[in-house]
Amino acid sequence: MFRYGSTLMMLISMANYCTADSPDTYVYFRMNNFDSQTPLSTQPVCMDKCDLSGLCSNGQTCAQLTKKYSCDKYYQEGQSYAGWCDQTCGVCTQQPELAIPEAAVTSAAPSVEARRVSWNMSYQLFDSPRPVNVVRYDVLKSSRDLNLGTLSLPEGAAYIFTTSPLLVMRDVVTNKKYTIYSESVAWAAKGSCLELDLGRSTTAGNVSVIVVSSGEASLDTKAAGTCKAAVMKVGSEELHNNPVDYTVNGSCSDTLAGPGGADDYDDLDAPIGPLRAHYHTRGALYYTSAGSSFYNDADGDSIYPHSIQAGELRFVQVGVYYGPETMWDSAYVMSFHEPDPSARSTLNVTTPAGFNPCSFACCDKIAVGASPMTCVAPKYDA
Numbered sequence: 001m002f003r004y005g006s007t008l009m010m011l012i013s014m015a016n017y018c019t020a021d022s023p024d025t026y027v028y029f030r031m032n033n034f035d036s037q038t039p040l041s042t043q044p045v046c047m048d049k050c051d052l053s054g055l056c057s058n059g060q061t062c063a064q065l066t067k068k069y070s071c072d073k074y075y076q077e078g079q080s081y082a083g084w085c086d087q088t089c090g091v092c093t094q095q096p097e098l099a100i101p102e103a104a105v106t107s108a109a110p111s112v113e114a115r116r117v118s119w120n121m122s123y124q125l126f127d128s129p130r131p132v133n134v135v136r137y138d139v140l141k142s143s144r145d146l147n148l149g150t151l152s153l154p155e156g157a158a159y160i161f162t163t164s165p166l167l168v169m170r171d172v173v174t175n176k177k178y179t180i181y182s183e184s185v186a187w188a189a190k191g192s193c194l195e196l197d198l199g200r201s202t203t204a205g206n207v208s209v210i211v212v213s214s215g216e217a218s219l220d221t222k223a224a225g226t227c228k229a230a231v232m233k234v235g236s237e238e239l240h241n242n243p244v245d246y247t248v249n250g251s252c253s254d255t256l257a258g259p260g261g262a263d264d265y266d267d268l269d270a271p272i273g274p275l276r277a278h279y280h281t282r283g284a285l286y287y288t289s290a291g292s293s294f295y296n297d298a299d300g301d302s303i304y305p306h307s308i309q310a311g312e313l314r315f316v317q318v319g320v321y322y323g324p325e326t327m328w329d330s331a332y333v334m335s336f337h338e339p340d341p342s343a344r345s346t347l348n349v350t351t352p353a354g355f356n357p358c359s360f361a362c363c364d365k366i367a368v369g370a371s372p373m374t375c376v377a378p379k380y381d382a
Contacts (some may be wrong), residue, residue, distance in 0.1 A: 155215025193227035277323030291331030319372030
């Protein structure tokens with residue numbers, strides 16, 4: 001795979017700080033290029049991640065697993081599966097640094113363990129009802145699982161990512177729980193309010209929740225009165241097909257369609273592989289959850305190698321021709337062909353006979369003075 005010197009990579013990082021309100025080409029939301037940060041109040045929680053996620057050994061619970069794999073040898077701190085059965089194995093009460101103090105229930109003091117970071121940059125498609133914003137909530141080398149508060153989406157829908165082994169999202173209206181991990185993603189509809197419990201890193205590193213929202217999103221424990229029952233879609237199986245019949249505007253002789261054969265519109269491909277030069281008919285949002293992915297975006301008359309690492313995002317605008325895009329070895333990259341979360345429908349759309357879905361990308365190089373093909377969304381954001 002491609003390799004670049006440290007000096008060049010430093011120049012790239014410096015060149016991609018967010019400085020504008022709305023890009024007409026592309027923008028990178030990196031781990032270290034945010035514009036502001038504020039302390040975040042948190043509360044310790046104790047979780048059995050195996051029970052909540054179903055990710056452990058064919059969906060077995062901690063009660064089942066610990067009959068064969070003892071807490072002492074497998075689930076205590078420093079062992080192979082530390083952090084996955086804390087409640088069952090009494091980890092939170094055995095170790096003072098993991099214990100939940102009684103004062104945590106009422107304490108509102110900002111925690112040095114966590115912060116909210118944000119960018120001055122937003123992005124918007126030609127038919128977006130409002131700018132799309134990105135915020136990130138970081139937990140910094142914590143030895144505890146933490147409750148971050150209630151994520152409120154009063155203005156529009158959102159994509160939610162995490163670098164944690166497990167993020168638990170509890171709908172404050174219905175009490176239903178949804179979970180994602182580093183190689184998964186969730187979509188939440190406008191009006192949803194989700195209480196967030198973030199699992200600590202198993203390697204004593206940092207973990208984050210990244211929220212890409214149409215309009216403003218906030219962590220507000222007082223928002224429950226305005227919340228609606230959450231509408232959620234989780235994972236590529238539920239997000240791959242967006243049941244919206246987009247209208248094709250313009251033409252393309254060399255189109256790209258997703259590998260899953262979406263009936264309506266191919267929204268999410270995960271994981272993606274290398275791809276030749278192309279442009280996107282509704283722009284695209286890329287998220288790298290492991291490894292690195294590379295995009296040779298053009299800056300003026302020069303072409304610089306741009307990459308995003310684990311936990312980072314890249315947005316590219318409609319009709320921007322670039323490529324090829326490549327992945328480092330063992331990379332896991334998600335590509336969203338509907339980068340505006342408010343344009344996702346939760347309805348069951350019956351496609352008309354002979355319907356041909358709008359392609360998410362085109363490989364034609366755009367001629368001077370010509371317009372790119374676009375996919376135009378009908379009215380949405382209900």
